[in-house]
Amino acid sequence: MDIQQHTAATGSVHSGSSEEDTGGPGPADRLPLADFHDACGRILASINTVIEGKQEAARLALTVLLAQGHLLVEDVPGVGKTMLAKTLARTIDCSVHRIQFTPDLLPSDVTGVSIYNQDKHRFEFRPGPVFANIVIGDEINRASAKTQSALLECMEEHQVTVDGRSYTLDAPFMVVATQNPIEMEGTYPLPEAQRDRFMARISMGYPDPRAEMLMLETHQSMSPLREIRPVVGVGEVRAMVATVQDVYVSPAVKEYVVGIGRATREHPHLRLGASPRALLQLLRAAKAAAALDGRDFVLPDDVGSVAESVLAHRLMLDRKAITAGENASGIVAGILAKVPVGAEARRTAS
């Protein structure tokens, strides 16, 4: 069991206040698009000073944060999964906890535990590491299914229930989980339900030679993380989240999303297509992508830009497709190439 607390700032624990709306700032909290764009630029620039050549991954991570989703980073060891999560967390002036998942990790190690206070003669809740704005779950597939599922409630409902009492998590709240697809021994692969709860899965991939050279030159002596200073405050992030929620989605784009969903369900090589939740998350991610692009409305291109990351990890290929060497990303790309942006054409004719 290895639970580290990285920042001194502790997330405020709102015990027994589940009715309080922490995730929905009022209209006044919204950030104008120009400021939004500016803040995003600062965050991404900051991340890029640490992780060279991974702008796409950084952008997607920020997209997921602003869409209030959770991120699954899947790749071989040593490509900067944890670094990305930590950097994102550090650029924002918010609480960050990191949980190293191991087979003996218990659910209470994640959520927190009630301890009897002899002085006060009552149980007191000691919040676990999940009480933070950003929770980094390292090697999530190494924990038992029971512990993994403890994360479920937190991720989906943004609250923790212990001994019949619910404790709401602070907004923004985002779980960044990493897993290693190579070493499968002694792991508990994420159940489908849990995979579906992650808004997006990204793969870091190896940096290109130029970025790798740069990394070798600059990161020899000290961790670049130490130089990272927060560039936005937690309140600002909340306002950004609110801005994203206000992004307009036209019926044409909704139809396009539905079209993509149907195409995954009817695809001959897929055992399992995209769930309605997946489509909802696809749309939320698309809204964030549109806002990041400086727009207050979603284009089919926004949907397309996040579709692979949002959908690929939820799809299950049939045996024939696996044998044929196909992968989910390829199938999503193929679906995007085939689903008509039809509503666009209909509206043009009007």
Add this chain to the structure above:
Amino acid sequence: MTAMLDRPVAPDRPSRGGERRRAPGFAPWLMSGAVALATILAAANIHGVIEHWSWLWPVIITVLAVEAGPGLARAMRWSPVAGTLLGLVGLAGSVTALFLSSTSILLVIPGPGSLRALEFLIADAQDAVISQVAPVLASPGIVMVACVGVGLVALLVDTMAVPLQLPAASGFGLLAILVVPAIIKPHSLGPAGFLAAAAGYLAILAAAQWLDGLDEAPPGRTAAGQFGRAAGIGAGALALALLLPLGIPGFTTGAFPQGSRLDWLGAPTGLNPILSLGDNLRRPGAFGRITYATDSKTPLYLRTVTLENLTGARWSPTDTRDEQREGVEEMGTPRIRELLDEGTVTTTAIETRSFTSPWLPAPYAPAEIIGVDGDWSWDPGTLAVQASLGTSSANQDYIVRSVTPDLTRENLQDADPLDSPRVDGIFTSLPSDMPDIIVDTTEEVLDGLEDPYDQAMAIQSYLRGPGFVYSEQAPVDGGYDQSGFEVVAAFLEEKAGYCVHYAATMAIMAREAGIPSRIAVGYAPGRETGETVEVDGRELTEHEVDSRDAHAWPELFFEDIGWVAFEPTPGRGAVPAYAQQPTAPVPDQAERENLNPGGNRVPSQPSLPRAGGSPDGSAAAQDAPATGPWTATGLGILVLALAAPALIRRSRTRRSRNQLLTADRPSRDTALVAWREARDAAADYGISAAPEESARAFERRLGQELDGGAAAALARLREDYEIAAYANPAAPRPGSIGARGAATDAGGGTGSQRQWSDVESVAGGLRRNSTWQQRMLGLLFPRSLFIRR
């Protein structure tokens, strides 16, 4: 577990077309199939050059055998050279199997005797070409030549379409096939034949584009789109093929198909009168001019060859090469040489100019031919002068001294009927299956006449009589444009035809009456040029003849007199004095016509308005008023049909333009209209937006084809469109279309006018970066019309 088996996601997304897979095994054969189809469809036009359809199967088999080679090579990914070699092997194998099977080894390998058999077949084909009028009989030699020719063309077309990557140019190969029927067939190709060949050509283009589509398949240019593109190119090419004749001199008479006959190879000035007499008469212009200067007092016929071999289907010359004699300076039978001293001797100086033929034109009966170059031999039976191999009749300048027996009505009347004629049996033979109408008509016409001369005159009078009409077109329309029995029977039924029919009929009826006969082919007397030529100190009057004077007339044999020419064709040639009815005014008139250059030609049979077909293709001219309006209407419809897409497209553009220029301010509607217009313009130039392609993706793709200004204009249009199509219509939009439009157009125009100028800028950019073919295609066949909206 399954999910964990997913490979780590590759950093680079697979291309959008990653799902498209090349269909293995089928594609290599597609082009072979298209080439075979096109070649066979083009070859089908040979029907009419070769009789019936029996020849088509061997041709199809040959083409398939040839095309299997390149197809196999492509399927096995061998080099194109291997494909061509395999094609040649296929050609040799199929020709061997079809024509040389008796001397072959294992059916397809030529055996030791094959070369000899091949020589026979080639000689057979050669004979057919020389001696028959199209459509020729489908003899093995002719069919073999057709198979080899078409097979080689198939290979050529394939080579151009695939290894050389010139599918459009492969049409030239098909054209090579079409030229033959286009020149030889009286009606050229005809609409059906033309369309069949065109369909084949389109199939090649479509296959080529489809294969291209498989190789590249960029978004928006799907295989289906490629088909559309191919269809566009092909339709453009066809439209050009149909419209081009309108602008070319020489196509002034009639329209497609008659007027657009492909005679640009420079009409066969070779003027082989047997093969192409009818064609020459029908041809609008004159060619193959020959001049001759003569001291003859009577109109002079120039004779090249005689047809005496009547096999039923055809009259043809006899191959008498073995009996021919060398040396034309002194020629003719002893009887003729005697006449040099006794009879009338005519001196004629002839200049053949561009006339080419195996036979030398000379007045009958030639006794001396002086000054002719090359090796010539003459046939004692017919006095036809034939060239040896390597000798040409072109550009010859020679003098012929010919003799004419003193022929009068009286001495001809004295000639006795022939019981056992002193001529070769070939001049009297009549096949047994003669149609009844010939026998009956002959019987009716002769009506008990015994004298050969009376019989001949009766036949001539009958044919020149009021029942018959001179027409160069009627036999073609009626399908009896030949000279055999069936044709003569049809001619007697229809009573309309031209010299070949009159001559053949008189020759057959004469034989039926027991008079030996043959058909002489050559030229009617022609016209005076007004010049004189001095030969041996004597002034000779110069005349000219050309293709319009091509003529055929019968020669009948009279005991003790010899061969005597008659003129049964009304309005052509000149009836000799001995063959004139004592009371008939006609011959003199005819004589005047032919020797009076530029004089008004009057019908030789005044009671028959159409009988006086003038030699310069008057029959065609007479037919023209009847077909003219139809042709013009058809042409008008065709032009309209071709222009329709362009007109519809223009009207759409105009509507969009008005919409944008008259709008007070830019709105959602103007943005949508402007974007649609830009997208349509791109589609016209072959870059159409796919339904699954977003505006941005399309802009990226199209932007690569545009220069800076146009690309920026496109980006503005795209941005406006996105706002119009996807943004919240209720939300206030400070940076929206209107604001920017006003800012850009400080000169006073509205934002929607800016949108229109952007559309024009995009269209201009597309125009600048396209080839003239694309521009032409975009104008004539705007593909935006065929895009589903």
